[in-house]
Amino acid sequence: MSVGTWAASVHRKRMRTARVRQRGTPFERARRRLFLPFVGPALILYGLIMIAPMVFNLWVSVNHWAGAGAFTFVGFDNYAFLASDPVFRESFVNTILIVVVGGVGVFAVSFFLTMLLRNMFGKRYLRLIVFFPSIVPGVVVSILWGFMFNQDGLVNLILGAIGIQHPPLWLSQDNMLWIVILGLVWLHAGVYTTVLTAAADRIPPELYEASELDGASSFRQFRSITLPLLMDVVTVCAILWCESALKVFEFILVFGGASSDLPPTAVWNIALYSYASAFDPKAIPRFGVAAACGVVLLCLTLVLSVFARRITRADRITY
Amino acid sequence: MTDNNGFQMNRRGFLVTLTGLASVPILASCSSGSPTQQATSTAGAKAAKQFTYWSNWNKGEPTQQVLASVFSDFQDKSGITVQAQWKGRKPVQKLLPALNTGNVPADLISDNTGQIVNVLGSTESARNLSSVYGMTLPGEKHTVKDLIGRYEGYAKPEGKQTLVMFPYVSQFYVMWYNGKSFPHLKDNPPENWSEFFKLLDSLRAKGRRPLALDGSNPAYNLQYFNNFAWSIGSYDQWIKAATDKTGKTWNQEPFQKAAELVEKLVKGDYFIEGYKASKFPAMQQKWANNESDFIMNGTWTPTESKPYAAPGFEYRSFPFPAVKGHKAPPIKLGFQGMAIVNKVPKARQEAAAALLPWLLTKEAQEQFAKKAFQMPVRTDVKAPDQLADALKALKSGNITPHLPPPSVTPYVNKVLKPADDDLVFGKSTAKDFIANLQSASQAYWARQQG
Secondary structure (H helix, E strand, O other): OOOHHHHHHHHHHHHHHHHHHEEEEEHHHHHHHHHHHHHHHHHHHHHHHHHHHHHHHHOOOEEOOOOOOEEEEOOOOHHHHHHHHHHOOOOOOOHHHHHHHHHHHHHHHHHHHHHHHHHOHHHHHHHHHHHHHHHOOOHHHHHHHHHHHHOHHHHHHHHHHHOOOOOOOOOOOOOOOHHHHHHHHHHHHHHHHHHHHHHHHHOOHHHHHHHOOOOOOOHHHHHHHHHHHHHHHHHHHHHHHHHHHHOOOHHHHHHHHHEEEOOHHHOHHHHHHHHHHOOOOOOOOOOHHHHHHHHHHHHHHHHHHHHHHHOOOOOOOOO | OEEOOOOOOOHHHHHHHHHHHHHHHHHHHHHOOHHHHHHOOOOOOHHHHHHEEEOOOOOOOOHHHHHHHHHHHHHHHHHHHEEEEEOOOOHHHHHHHHHHHOOOOOOOEEEEHHHHHHHOOOOEEEEOOOOHHOOOOOOOEEEEEHHHHOOOOOOOOOOOOOOOOOOEEEEEEEEEHHHHHHHHHHHOOOHHHHHHHHHHHHHHHHOOOOOOOOOOOOHHHHHHHHHHHHHOOHHHHHHHHOOOOOOOHHHHHHHHHHHHHHHHHHHHOEEOOOOOOOOOOOHHHHHHOOOOEEEEEOHOOOOHHHHHHOOOOOEEEOOOOOOOOOOOOOOOOOOEEEEEEEEOOHHHHHHHHHHHHHHOOHHHHHHHHHHHHHOOOOOOOOOOHHHHHHHHHOOOEEEEEEEEOOOHHHHHHHHHHHHHHHHOOOOOOOOHHHHHHHHHHHHHHHHHHH
């Protein structure tokens, strides 16, 4: 075999190998053929249930629409209107306050309870008690919460009993949002405490035993062992909190509203603003503006989720 | 798109699939442009023997029971079956998506004035009821127009002459009190605020805070400013101010005086203690337990507060008094009404139309008052004691002639109510209130134009 023939043969062989690699083994080819038949239905469902409504919402947000009848294309007018409306700006700020201040509150309480419950006697039953507020419907909690903070409600009775005769006006419009946030913390802290304590249970006890021998306090154990080893779960919890806090709706509607009227604008968040735009019982519905609110919420969810991931980012620790 | 096994999906194909999926609802909404054609083509004589009604009442509610009894009479006499679906509150919102398709599930629907006139009427989804207004009531000589013709202004969407709502009960605000505590007011209610202030001052002298108010509801707070303004000025002047793009109309004397009167009520501590920081219905409960004396609230108050009212509480009311030297403010009405959906077959529309006069018969109207404690729209029926005074007020005929334009509602929510809350909570003076209102109105309308 001449050198030229040998070289040509090697080249052919390489080309054939490359083609086989490209096409894959028969098993891989069969898998590829079955990809669409298997994934297709799920893709169609996902498209119909998730993507299509989102695209439809996007379309509505660039139109004037009363919920029935003709669409009038208005470009970005609805977004410009939102940007210029002080009530929307206030609603936006309130939304961020709920996410951030509420988030700090929820996780502070959850971490504290996680730390407290780790070694406590009867911790299983205590967890149930902590989890209890989360199974009560938000609307019920909202109503009870309102009555607790009324001028002659339970909170002021307790404060009066310990000598505080002039408590703050909890439910005045200036303070109402803070009371809403407090209510949300109370409502949600149990869920996150349950998730975090469940994750903390998986941390090997010898780590705590070793740290105890080294003289670490409970707080030091939490800071140096529990928290770093829970970071993955904390990240997921932070994203879940952002997503749920952005959509808080019925709690505010019931807490601030009366019968069929809307609550004062001082406590509106974006979800409530969107509702007021589409479903004000006495006005022509503005679904375009409501849909634009939906797009703003979607963007906020994405931004806050990325932000939550970044601030809770840590090296993965295997144990 | 590549998966872990080296599978390469055609990117263009994927995008085309995705776009196709996403366009389904858009195309669906666009392709539903001729529902009337589809609907009318299915019209048949048999269909007219029945029609579907979507109600804003839940099964078991007193008003639902009265409606069911009226339907039963109607079915017996006319042979037309009413397929009633008791949907509960806001059925118009539930119907909206279906109005974009060729398959509308309700022929007749009931809701409040705003939902019917502003939502169904403005989107041209409700049939013109002019012919129904001309119908004669079963067993009576009256036509529908004889009885509710004066409410026509409420039944027309802004800028249109079509009557889209058929009102059957009304709602409005009056000043409620316990008849046992003030027996002399039954026959001599205060005619003006000068007289009323004397009464309030005598109560203040006894250490009472006589006016109950749930400040957490901006709509309740606004009653005082509005009624003062409607008394000193007029309802139309108020609408002019609420739609004035410059906001300058608020500077006029009636509004300044109205704001000063509200300021007087705030500074004189006439409002119940805790009204600035309470959750509805805490203050209403206190009033019903005689901890305060008067409450400016709707005709629904007896039904709403009865479960927690003091034993023997006797509901009495009088209209918001006039400001001395001025006329009494008109009563601003709200209604529970019916509408016929115009995208359903004509035969079904006619069947639904035949039912409507039955809701106005003397018997039906008395049932609404007696069994459901609703304010009848007819003034020649006997109302129960709780509503007798309010009915007297309605009989006086001093009512606002029409709805405010729909554009006023978002304005009131975003501009007037927040400014009024500041005034009612003592955060701003009457002077500040007018100035704030003017600048906020100007900015609000500039945004609407932009």
